[in-house]
Amino acid sequence: MEYLIPDGLSAEALEGELRAHLSCRAESAGDSEIGYYDTFDWALYAAGGFLSQSSETLRWTSRKDASAYAQPLEAQPGLARDLPSGPVRDQLPPEAAIRRLLPMMRIQTTARLLRVLDENEKTVVRVLVSSHSFEDPTSGRSGDLAARLRVQGVRGYDDDRELLVALVESKLGLVKAETPLLCEALRRVGRVPGDYSSKLDLKLEGAQRADAVTKQILATLLETLEANIQGTIAGWDTEFLHDLRVATRRTRSALSQIKPVFPEEILARFKEEFAWVQQATGQVRDLDVYLLAFDDYQASLPAELRPKLEPLREFLLAHYDQEQARLAQALQSERFRVLLGAWRDFLQTPVPSTSIVPGAMQPIKAVADVRIRRMAKRVRREGRAIRDDSHPEELHELRKSCKKLRYLMEFFRSLYPGGAIKPLIKQLKVLLDQLGDYQDLAVQAHHLEDVAERMHAEGRAAPATLLAMGALVGGLLQRQQAARDGFSEVFAAFDDPQQWAQYKALFWTSEVHQTGT
Amino acid sequence: MRILATYNIKGGVGKTAAAVNLAYLAARRGERTLLWDLDPQAAATYYFRVEPKVVGGGQRLLKGGKKGSALDDVIKGTDFPGLDLVPADFSFRNLDLMLEEAKGSTKQLRKLLRPLEDDYDVVFLDCPPSISLVSESAFRASDALLVPVIPTTLSARTLEQLLDFLASQERLATLKVLPFFSMVDRRKRLHLESMAELPIRWPQFLRTSIPYASDVERMGVHRMPLPAYAPLSPAAVAYQSLWGEVRASLPK
Ligand SMILES: Nc1ncnc2c1ncn2[C@@H]1O[C@H](COP(=O)(O)OP(=O)(O)OP(=O)(O)O)[C@@H](O)[C@H]1O
Ligand SMILES: [Mg+2]
Numbered sequence: 001m002e003y004l005i006p007d008g009l010s011a012e013a014l015e016g017e018l019r020a021h022l023s024c025r026a027e028s029a030g031d032s033e034i035g036y037y038d039t040f041d042w043a044l045y046a047a048g049g050f051l052s053q054s055s056e057t058l059r060w061t062s063r064k065d066a067s068a069y070a071q072p073l074e075a076q077p078g079l080a081r082d083l084p085s086g087p088v089r090d091q092l093p094p095e096a097a098i099r100r101l102l103p104m105m106r107i108q109t110t111a112r113l114l115r116v117l118d119e120n121e122k123t124v125v126r127v128l129v130s131s132h133s134f135e136d137p138t139s140g141r142s143g144d145l146a147a148r149l150r151v152q153g154v155r156g157y158d159d160d161r162e163l164l165v166a167l168v169e170s171k172l173g174l175v176k177a178e179t180p181l182l183c184e185a186l187r188r189v190g191r192v193p194g195d196y197s198s199k200l201d202l203k204l205e206g207a208q209r210a211d212a213v214t215k216q217i218l219a220t221l222l223e224t225l226e227a228n229i230q231g232t233i234a235g236w237d238t239e240f241l242h243d244l245r246v247a248t249r250r251t252r253s254a255l256s257q258i259k260p261v262f263p264e265e266i267l268a269r270f271k272e273e274f275a276w277v278q279q280a281t282g283q284v285r286d287l288d289v290y291l292l293a294f295d296d297y298q299a300s301l302p303a304e305l306r307p308k309l310e311p312l313r314e315f316l317l318a319h320y321d322q323e324q325a326r327l328a329q330a331l332q333s334e335r336f337r338v339l340l341g342a343w344r345d346f347l348q349t350p351v352p353s354t355s356i357v358p359g360a361m362q363p364i365k366a367v368a369d370v371r372i373r374r375m376a377k378r379v380r381r382e383g384r385a386i387r388d389d390s391h392p393e394e395l396h397e398l399r400k401s402c403k404k405l406r407y408l409m410e411f412f413r414s415l416y417p418g419g420a421i422k423p424l425i426k427q428l429k430v431l432l433d434q435l436g437d438y439q440d441l442a443v444q445a446h447h448l449e450d451v452a453e454r455m456h457a458e459g460r461a462a463p464a465t466l467l468a469m470g471a472l473v474g475g476l477l478q479r480q481q482a483a484r485d486g487f488s489e490v491f492a493a494f495d496d497p498q499q500w501a502q503y504k505a506l507f508w509t510s511e512v513h514q515t516g517t
Numbered sequence: 518m519r520i521l522a523t524y525n526i527k528g529g530v531g532k533t534a535a536a537v538n539l540a541y542l543a544a545r546r547g548e549r550t551l552l553w554d555l556d557p558q559a560a561a562t563y564y565f566r567v568e569p570k571v572v573g574g575g576q577r578l579l580k581g582g583k584k585g586s587a588l589d590d591v592i593k594g595t596d597f598p599g600l601d602l603v604p605a606d607f608s609f610r611n612l613d614l615m616l617e618e619a620k621g622s623t624k625q626l627r628k629l630l631r632p633l634e635d636d637y638d639v640v641f642l643d644c645p646p647s648i649s650l651v652s653e654s655a656f657r658a659s660d661a662l663l664v665p666v667i668p669t670t671l672s673a674r675t676l677e678q679l680l681d682f683l684a685s686q687e688r689l690a691t692l693k694v695l696p697f698f699s700m701v702d703r704r705k706r707l708h709l710e711s712m713a714e715l716p717i718r719w720p721q722f723l724r725t726s727i728p729y730a731s732d733v734e735r736m737g738v739h740r741m742p743l744p745a746y747a748p749l750s751p752a753a754v755a756y757q758s759l760w761g762e763v764r765a766s767l768p769k
Contacts, residue, residue, distance in 0.1 A: 122566035123596040155601055156593035
């Protein structure tokens with residue numbers, strides 16, 4: 001049981017109070033400094049625990065029952081998957097594997113232990129009085145936290161513990177500490193665990209003006225984009241760039257799909273600039289994709305070919321720093337700074353009281369209905385047109401439409417009953433994954449062919465390596481073909497009459513009002 | 518959970534001192550440790566400053582309350598993390614008679630400990646001297662007997678008696694017996710001679726011996742385990758090495 005010691009009461013005065021009523025012996029319980037770690041998106045907190053490190057020990061503490069695991073770790077933690085195996089690592093959720101464990105807070109503690117004694121001078125209750133200060137590595141801010149008193153009972157001495165609890169609660173009037181130290185420290189710097197997520201979670205109001213709501217959506221995306229800049233430039237882990245690119249792609253999709261709500265001439269420049277961001281960040285992302293998949297690549301080959309693939313990894317890594325430097329340069333450039341500044345200005349400017357843009361003043365729900373309807377019909381039309389001998393370009397087009405539809409549904413999710421739209425998005429993701437596999441595997445295969453040629457030209461690939469890469473490309477193309485073969489079945493699930501009835505029920509409700517515009 | 522009993526037919530040989538100090542050292546190494554004081558004289562209980570009182574006495578322990586919870590209710594935390602105690606009670610002087618009444622009498626201790634399987638890594642049973650139903654129950658519950666032996670001719674005879682008794686008990690065939698020299702005074706020729714001879718006859722003798730030391734006697738003044746107040750004293754170091762040896766000779 002832990003209590004907060006009110007501001008006016010010093011630890012010494014408190015000790016005096018306890019001594020007045022009980023026979024106690026006090027001793028120093030030592031100083032400690034604990035660093036708390038989590039992934040940028042708080043995956044560990046979400047998985048139900050705190051990860052901390054102090055004096056070369058890494059600890060996992062469950063949020064629910066405070067059960068704890070420990071393992072030695074001398075250095076600062078890096079990527080979650082690079083932690084040495086051990087009981088703490090076993091607790092980490094799999095989705096954290098590729099993320100860096102970032103320092104979220106440091107807390108210094110000085111503690112005194114009061115042992116309450118009986119007439120034999122036997123310890124019957126332990127009372128830990130601790131004072132704390134914090135240091136936020138992100139903002140650089142620091143300060144003191146409320147001191148705490150913790151009652152630790154001794155087995156078989158429940159009466160003594162209850163007596164002490166009564167003294168602490170009734171006589172001293174201390175209140176229970178409800179929040180963990182970490183959360184209290186975070187609150188002091190205006191944060192809460194879980195305050196960043198890459199998932200879009202917008203709460204929109206359907207009756208509001210379309211242009212205002214669209215700005216709200218875009219502003220949320222801008223926040224996500226900006227939150228990931230530092231980690232991307234520093235290369236903390238691959239997901240910063242990934243999230244930054246997703247935010248960019250969603251922004252571009254919103255700009256082209258939620259219309260007509262802004263004057264086209266204003267948008268044109270932003271569209272162009274965000275396309276540049278997308279393009280300037282592409283190279284590193286490609287390398288990330290290969291490197292993340294590299295172990296799987298190797299595993300897909302027969303055992304004797306696996307080591308032959310190593311020069312490919314080295315080649316990719318050798319280009320990485322250069323591409324990463326280029327990326328960092330782009331994100332630190334004047335062009336990028338100006339873009340974000342102008343974009344923020346635009347989003348923060350209140351919408352005009354009247355607008356000549358036809359959709360601007362409509363309720364957002366009406367605009368959303370129309371856009372989703374159109375896109376859903378387009379996906380269905382394009383999908384139905386695909387035959388066994390269709391050109392790959394057609395599947396590519398279909399994928400683009402699917403993505404637009406998915407983004408639209410995700411932007412406007414809160415305007416529709418959650419239970420109804422969720423399965424539609426989920427189903428669409430299945431279709432998108434299929435199309436994504438089909439296209440990405442082909443792109444990867446052909447890119448690897450290019451890389452093989454370059455490696456060969458630079459004299460960095462022995463014939464055995466080239467053969468292994470050939471086998472890899474073959475495997476990728478085989479999987480690509482499998483994705484192609486599976487397409488019609490996956491599409492049929494989307495184009496199912498019942499599924500379509502769901503679309504109709506959700507998005508065709510405002511049709512009547514729409515015919516006039 | 519491994520169960521160790523400190524035992525000798527003879528009294529005053531250092532059984533309790535060994536149980537208390539080894540239990541303390543085990544706990545300090547991070548093993549969740551329980552020490553059960555089976556001796557109505559309550560010496561171990563005294564060393565830990567616990568009142569020698571078990572609610573309901575031995576009777577209630579053996580009858581058991583709710584299923585398996587009988588020991589749970591009487592365990593006391595000591596001043597040392599990871600080390601708990603089942604205190605002795607004066608009524609334990611009749612434990613023999615009570616065991617006799619209980620059916621499957623010599624299985625009783627084991628049965629009482631079984632529910633604590635997941636709570637403790639090591640359990641020490643500090644036995645009273647002499648062969649009785651209590652000690653027999655402790656033998657049946659234990660994985661090993663730690664037998665302090667003062668290196669004299671007389672002690673050799675009691676050790677022989679003990680080993681003969683154990684050999685006559687089929688049910689105790691797997692019990693490991695680990696004798697070690699206790700209260701050794703290297704100025705006494707008899708001690709030195711016995712220490713040379715006995716291990717030849719009984720190779721299971723542990724190599725560590727505990728010296729006779731006034732530091733050990735002072736446990737009664739400090740009322741705590743020796744390594745807690747004199748961690749670097751020769752006797753404390755000897756207990757440390759004894760514990761290392763005992764651990765190593767136990768099955769994993
Ligand atoms: N190594 C030692 N050096 C000096 N004194 C010791 C040593 N070991 C034990 N003693 C003392 O000898 C006495 C008997 O020791 P202890 O209680 O440990 O023996 P015991 O075998 O448990 O006795 P009992 O048969 O009465 O239970 C105690 O006063 C104890 O302090
Ligand atoms: Mg004794």
